[in-house]
Amino acid sequence: xxxxxxxxxxxxxxMGNDKSIKCEQNLGHDTMYWYKQDSKKFLKIMFSYNNxxxxxxxxxxxxxxxxxxxxxxxxxxxxxxELGDSAVYFCASSQGVGQQQFFGPGTRLxxx
Amino acid sequence: DQQVKQNSPSLSVxxxxxxxxxxxxxxxxxxYFLWYKKYPAEGPTFLISISSIKDKNEDGRFTVFLxxxxxxxxxxxxxxQPGDSAVYFCAASEYGSARQLTFGSGTQLTVLP
Numbered sequence: 001x002x003x004x005x006x007x008x009x010x011x012x013x014x015m016g017n018d019k020s021i022k023c024e025q026n027l028g029h030d031t032m033y034w035y036k037q038d039s040k041k042f043l044k045i046m047f048s049y050n051n052x053x054x055x056x057x058x059x060x061x062x063x064x065x066x067x068x069x070x071x072x073x074x075x076x077x078x079x080x081x082e083l084g085d086s087a088v089y090f091c092a093s094s095q096g097v098g099q100q101q102f103f104g105p106g107t108r109l110x111x112x
Numbered sequence: 113d114q115q116v117k118q119n120s121p122s123l124s125v126x127x128x129x130x131x132x133x134x135x136x137x138x139x140x141x142x143x144y145f146l147w148y149k150k151y152p153a154e155g156p157t158f159l160i161s162i163s164s165i166k167d168k169n170e171d172g173r174f175t176v177f178l179x180x181x182x183x184x185x186x187x188x189x190x191x192x193q194p195g196d197s198a199v200y201f202c203a204a205s206e207y208g209s210a211r212q213l214t215f216g217s218g219t220q221l222t223v224l225p
Binding site for chain 2: 004040041042043044045048056090092097098100101102103104105106
C-alpha cells in the first residue's frame with residue numbers, strides 16, 4: 001500500500017513543452033514537499049506546503065508552479081521546459097513541519 | 113556553497129564488518145541531523161536521527177555520532193549486511209527555517225558477501 005506516490009515515474013519531453021508531475025500521499029500528513037535531485041546527486045528543497053499553504057519557496061524559476069488542491073496532493077507544473085530541468089524530482093510528506101519526511105519513488109524528467 | 117558535505121561518494125565493506133559513513137556541515141545553526149537510506153528507483157527512507165543536545169543515538173545495528181565542535185557526524189553500521197547496500201544521505205535542519213532539510217550528495221555503500 002503506497003504511502004507517497006508520484007506519477008509519472010518517467011517523463012521524456014521536448015524543450016519548450018509544459019508538463020505536470022502529480023503527487024499523492026495517503027498518510028494523512030498535512031505537510032508536503034518537492035525536491036530536485038540534480039546531476040551531482042544533491043537533493044534540494046524546492047517547495048513545501050503546510051495545510052495547502054506555501055511555507056517554503058526556494059529560489060526556483062517561476063516556470064515551476066506547485067499546486068495543492070487538498071492536503072493529500074501536491075502537484076508540480078513546469079512551463080517552458082529547459083534542458084537544465086532534467087533531473088529526478090521527489091515528493092515527500094510529513095505530519096507537521098519539521099517531522100520525519102516520507103518520500104515518493106521519484107520522477108525522472110528528461111528534457112530533450 | 114554546500115552546507116552539508118559527504119566527501120566519500122562510495123564505500124565498500126565486507127559483510128559482518130563495520131561500515132562508517134561520514135558527513136560534515138558548515139552551518140553552526142543546524143541542530144538536528146538525519147540519515148536517509150535510498151535504494152535504486154525508490155525514494156529515500158528515514159534511518160536514524162540525532163539532536164544537537166546529544167552526541168550519540170543508537171538504533172539496533174545503526175549508531176549516529178555527532179561531534180559539534182568538529183561539525184561532523186558519522187553513521188556506524190555493525191555488523192554490515194548485504195541488504196545495507198544503498199546510497200546513504202546525511203541531512204540537517206535548523207530551528208526557525210520551517211525545518212527544511214539540507215542534504216548531502218550521498219555515499220554509495222556496497223556490502224560484499
